[in-house]
Amino acid sequence: MDKWMYALSSAETAPVTAPILLRGDICGNIRAAAELGYQGLEVHMREDTPLDYEKINQTAAECGIKIAAIVTGRLNTQGMVNLVDDRPYITEAAMKGLREYIRMAAALNTDLIIGWIRGRIPDGADPGVYHARLARNLSAICREAAEQGVRIFTEVINRYEVNIFTTAKETVNFLDQWALSNCFVHLDTFHMNIDETSPLEAIRLCGKRLGYFHAADNTRLYPGSGTLNFNSYFSVLDEIGYEGFISVECLPLPDGMTAARKALDHLRQCEKGIGNNN
Numbered sequence: 695m696d697k698w699m700y701a702l703s704s705a706e707t708a709p710v711t712a713p714i715l716l717r718g719d720i721c722g723n724i725r726a727a728a729e730l731g732y733q734g735l736e737v738h739m740r741e742d743t744p745l746d747y748e749k750i751n752q753t754a755a756e757c758g759i760k761i762a763a764i765v766t767g768r769l770n771t772q773g774m775v776n777l778v779d780d781r782p783y784i785t786e787a788a789m790k791g792l793r794e795y796i797r798m799a800a801a802l803n804t805d806l807i808i809g810w811i812r813g814r815i816p817d818g819a820d821p822g823v824y825h826a827r828l829a830r831n832l833s834a835i836c837r838e839a840a841e842q843g844v845r846i847f848t849e850v851i852n853r854y855e856v857n858i859f860t861t862a863k864e865t866v867n868f869l870d871q872w873a874l875s876n877c878f879v880h881l882d883t884f885h886m887n888i889d890e891t892s893p894l895e896a897i898r899l900c901g902k903r904l905g906y907f908h909a910a911d912n913t914r915l916y917p918g919s920g921t922l923n924f925n926s927y928f929s930v931l932d933e934i935g936y937e938g939f940i941s942v943e944c945l946p947l948p949d950g951m952t953a954a955r956k957a958l959d960h961l962r963q964c965e966k967g968i969g970n971n972n
C-alpha cells in the first residue's frame with residue numbers, strides 16, 4: 695500500500711512541449727491511469743469544457759481513481775485573463791471563469807489549482823497594488839470554493855514564468871498576511887529546483903499548509919531521470935505529515951506512457967527509502 699496517492703497530469707489535447715502525460719478524453723485517461731497503477735488523475739482543461747459528470751464519476755469509482763485536481767492555467771493562456779490586471783473587465787472575466795471551475799471541481803469532488811491565472815505585476819509597477827488586488831480576488835474565490843467543499847491550491851512557479859509566488863516563503867507569508875484559510879501551497883520539484891535555496895526547507899516551511907505536490911526531475915523529465923533526490927523530498931513530506939497527492943507533471947518523453955511508468959516505479963522506490971537518505 696502506497697503512503698501517498700500518486701496522480702498524473704492529463705488533458706484532452708496539449709502540445710508535446712507541455713508537461714502532460716495522458717492525452718484524450720477524461721474517461722479514457724482515468725482507465726489508463728488505473729492500468730498504470732496510479733490512484734489519481736490531474737486534469738488540465740478550460741472552464742467551459744462540457745462534461746458528463748455522472749459518467750466521469752462512475753468511471754473513476756469503477757477504476758479506483760480520484761480526480762486529484764483541476765488545473766486552471768488555460769483560462770490564462772487561452773482565455774487571456776488574470777486576477778491582477780489593471781482592467782477590471784479582465785479580472786472580472788477571470789473571476790467568472792474561476793467560479794465555473796469551482797462548480798466543476800465540486801461536481802467531480804476535487805480541488806482547484808491556481809497558477810498562471812494569478813497574472814503578472816507589470817515591470818516597474820508597485821507590487822503592493824497587485825498583491826492587494828490578488829488578495830481581494832483570491833479571498834473571494836477561496837470563500838466561494840469553501841462553500842462548495844473545494845480547496846484552492848496556489849502553485850509556486852519559477853521566476854521565468856511568473857512574478858508572484860516564486861518561493862514557498864513568499865507564498866506562505868502572503869497566505870498568512872491576508873488570512874486565506876482555504877488556500878494551500880502547491881509545490882513543484884521542478885520549480886523549487888530553480889528558485890528555492892533549499893527545497894527541503896521550503897517543504898518544511900509549508901508544513902500543514904502544503905496541499906498539493908508536483909513531481910518532475912531537474913530537466914522536467916520523469917522523476918528518476920535526473921539529479922533530484924526524491925528520497926529526501928519524501929522524507930521531509932513524511933516529516934510534515936503530508937497527506938495530499940504526489941502528482942507527476944513532467945514532459946511526455948520518450949512518450950507519455952513510458953514516462954508515467956518510469957516515474958511511478960522510481961517514486962515508489964523512493965517512498966520505500968524514506969528516512970534513509972537525508
Ligand code: LER
Pocket residue numbers: 713767809849851855882908943
Ligand atoms: C503547472 O503546474 C506548472 O508547473 C507550470 O509550470 C505550468 O506548466
Ligand code: MN
Pocket residue numbers: 849882908943
Ligand atoms: Mn507544476
